[in-house]
Amino acid sequence: MKLIKKTIPLAIVFTVGVLTLLSYYVPHKVAVDFVETVSKWENIVMAFAFMLGLISLFRTHYGKITRQVPGWGYSIFVFIGFLAMVVPAIVTKGRTMEAGSITALGWSYRHIYNALAGTMFAVLAFYIVSTAYRSFRIKSAQAFVLFVAAFILILGKVPLGQLIWDKVLGWTGYTVSQVIGWIMAVPAVAGKRGIMIGIAIGAVVTSFKIIFGIEKQYLGRD
Amino acid sequence: MSEPWMIAGAWLATGLTIALFSFLYKDNPFFKIAEHLYLGAGMGWLFQVSVFSVWGPKIWTPISNGDLMVLVPSILGLSLMTQFIPKISWISRYGFTFLMGYGAGLAIPASLATDFMNQIMGTLQPLAGVSSMTPLAIVNSLIVAVGLVCVLFYFFFSVEHQGHFKKVSNIGVYFLMIYFGASFGNTVMARFSLLYGRFDDLYTFSGGNYFYATQIILAGMVVYFIVHELLRKKEASEGEAAQ
Numbered sequence: 001m002k003l004i005k006k007t008i009p010l011a012i013v014f015t016v017g018v019l020t021l022l023s024y025y026v027p028h029k030v031a032v033d034f035v036e037t038v039s040k041w042e043n044i045v046m047a048f049a050f051m052l053g054l055i056s057l058f059r060t061h062y063g064k065i066t067r068q069v070p071g072w073g074y075s076i077f078v079f080i081g082f083l084a085m086v087v088p089a090i091v092t093k094g095r096t097m098e099a100g101s102i103t104a105l106g107w108s109y110r111h112i113y114n115a116l117a118g119t120m121f122a123v124l125a126f127y128i129v130s131t132a133y134r135s136f137r138i139k140s141a142q143a144f145v146l147f148v149a150a151f152i153l154i155l156g157k158v159p160l161g162q163l164i165w166d167k168v169l170g171w172t173g174y175t176v177s178q179v180i181g182w183i184m185a186v187p188a189v190a191g192k193r194g195i196m197i198g199i200a201i202g203a204v205v206t207s208f209k210i211i212f213g214i215e216k217q218y219l220g221r222d
Numbered sequence: 223m224s225e226p227w228m229i230a231g232a233w234l235a236t237g238l239t240i241a242l243f244s245f246l247y248k249d250n251p252f253f254k255i256a257e258h259l260y261l262g263a264g265m266g267w268l269f270q271v272s273v274f275s276v277w278g279p280k281i282w283t284p285i286s287n288g289d290l291m292v293l294v295p296s297i298l299g300l301s302l303m304t305q306f307i308p309k310i311s312w313i314s315r316y317g318f319t320f321l322m323g324y325g326a327g328l329a330i331p332a333s334l335a336t337d338f339m340n341q342i343m344g345t346l347q348p349l350a351g352v353s354s355m356t357p358l359a360i361v362n363s364l365i366v367a368v369g370l371v372c373v374l375f376y377f378f379f380s381v382e383h384q385g386h387f388k389k390v391s392n393i394g395v396y397f398l399m400i401y402f403g404a405s406f407g408n409t410v411m412a413r414f415s416l417l418y419g420r421f422d423d424l425y426t427f428s429g430g431n432y433f434y435a436t437q438i439i440l441a442g443m444v445v446y447f448i449v450h451e452l453l454r455k456k457e458a459s460e461g462e463a464a465q
Contacts, residue, residue, distance in 0.1 A: 009315040013323040020327025040280060041295035042324045045317055047276040048299025054265055055306070074251075074258045081262025086270055094274030105270070111231035112238065113267050115423070116260040119242040122420045125413035126246055132410070145396050146403040153407025183404055186362045190369025191401025193341040194394065197370075198377045200337035207326035207333075218322055219315055 010213045017211035084108050149183060156180045229435075232427040236435040239420055240443055252443065295320075345370050369397040 020038060023031035061075035088104035096106035138144045155161035156176035165176040209215035238259065241252035284292045298320050304313040348355070348363040355363070372394035375387065383391050428436035 005312050005315070009319040012316065012319040013326070016320055016323030017327040020324055021330050024328075024331040037291075038324055040292075041298075042321065043276050044280055044292065044295035045299045045302070045321055047272045047281075048296075048302050048317065049321070050268060050272055051299075052302045052305060054269060055303075057261075057265060059306075071254070074254045077255050077258035078262035078265075081259040081264075082266040082269070083262075084259075085263050085266025089266075089270035089274070094270055107227060107231055108263075109267065111235040112259070113263045115235035115238045115420075116242065116256060116263060118416055119239045119256075119420050120260060121413060122417040123242060123245060125410070125417045128410050128413055132406070142395055142399050146399040146406075149400045149403025150407040150410070151403075153404050154410055157407075157411045182362075183400065186365050187369060187397055187400040188404040190366045191373055191397040191399075193345060193366075193370050194373025194377060194398070195401070196337045196341050197374065200333040200341075203329050203333040203337070207329045210322055210326040218318060220311075 006219070009219060010216065014211055014213065017207070021211070081112070084112055149188070152176065152179060152183065229432055232432045233435045233439070236424060236427045236432075237439050239424060240436075240439050243420075244443060244447075247447065250447070252446075341370075369394070373397050 016038065019034060023035045023038075057078070061078045064072045064075045085105070085108050088108045092098065092103040092105045094105065095103050096109055097103060102110070132150070138147055155165060156179065162176050169176075206215060210218075238256050241256035242260075244250055245253040281292055281296060298317040300317075301313045301315075302317040304310045345367050348359070349367060352360055352363075372390050374394070376383075376391040376394035376398065378391075381387060424436045426432070428434060
């Protein structure tokens with residue numbers, strides 16, 4: 001039983017991982033074809049993984065409705081929202097535009113999904129500002145540097161900020177856009193590169209641990 | 223789509239937008255309805271993308287044409303569904319291990335090329351052409367190189383941060399702070415850009431050609447909140463009187 005429950009899955013990780021890794025460095029048609037095929041396969045397995053999540057979501061909300069837990073009425077809107085996108089998609093075969101005109105799916109996307117997604121992220125603007133107020137209390141030189149960088153970035157991206165900069169610091173000969181350009185291209189790049197290199201090393205090490213079966217928490221319990 | 227549909231869409235978009243914004247006042251049923259609709263609509267959109275870009279062209283069409291190789295990933299994918307049956311949920315490991323193996327095998331060359339080698343190259347390459355650079359460009363390149371080394375010192379945990387090591391890693395923290403500040407500023411402005419977009423839509427839909435959707439829905443919601451608050455206060459006072 002250990003063979004089919006543990007050994008074969010770990011052998012799949014090892015084989016697929018090593019072959020995908022080697023294919024990247026082997027300039028041969030077989031390697032290129034392999035990567036292309038495995039990439040297609042990954043898309044297919046991911047589509048099933050998405051279905052797993054979708055069914056799980058539906059089970060949760062269906063359970064809330066049948067058990068009539070407090071707030072169960074809201075769960076109905078999950079299904080309404082889902083159908084509001086899927087039914088038009090079936091009718092229009094997944095097309096949002098047809099002959100230069102918006103289809104039923106395009107209508108649903110624009111007036112339901114886009115309106116909701118845009119607003120949901122826009123609401124975060126208010127919370128970011130309130131968080132900034134609390135977190136930008138300058139207690140150290142490092143916090144001051146963070147504040148100055150953020151302040152210049154925000155100031156320089158609105159016309160009023162550019163106007164204030166020109167009035168107050170115009171004598172320096174540098175516009176706020178030039179200063180932002182310098183921050184983004186020089187000191188911020190040093191910080192970003194340090195983080196990216198750290199992430200890369202971490203990703204490589206974790207990937208090797210997965211391929212060689214050292215990291216196997218994703219297998220779950222027996 | 224005909225004109226009445228576009229007007230109906232404007233009313234729907236306005237209602238949903240204002241319902242989500244109402245959370246800024248307090249948690250309420252309008253927000254919860256819009257929140258659940260968003261969840262369902264998001265899943266619905268991804269589902270139709272999955273059907274029309276994967277299930278159809280990558281599974282159904284090849285099988286119809288006799289290409290049975292796609293049955294292999296399909297069976298691996300189906301194995302994931304055993305997660306719903308605890309007794310045989312271990313079968314899902316076959317699908318998950320395929321995904322993990324592919325992801326790990328792909329992450330190594332991708333991370334090494336873009337996040338590791340390219341970053342080092344981008345730091346060192348400008349220094350190779352110092353003779354043809356302006357003094358300002360040389361200083362900038364040196365700041366990037368020195369800053370990067372200092373940041374890497376900060377992330378090097380194998381040695382205790384003391385003495386000179388601590389001084390160098392402290393300089394690295396300043397570079398990190400500048401990056402975090404710049405990222406924060408960019409994120410704030412991106413969110414505000416979305417906010418302007420939503421306000422722009424609300425402004426557009428407040429016109430006579432959309433039958434004043436924004437004003438009417440906003441007024442309706444304000445009336446609801448006032449009535450709800452009055453009823454709540456009345457109930458509270460009646461409760462106190464009963465005690």
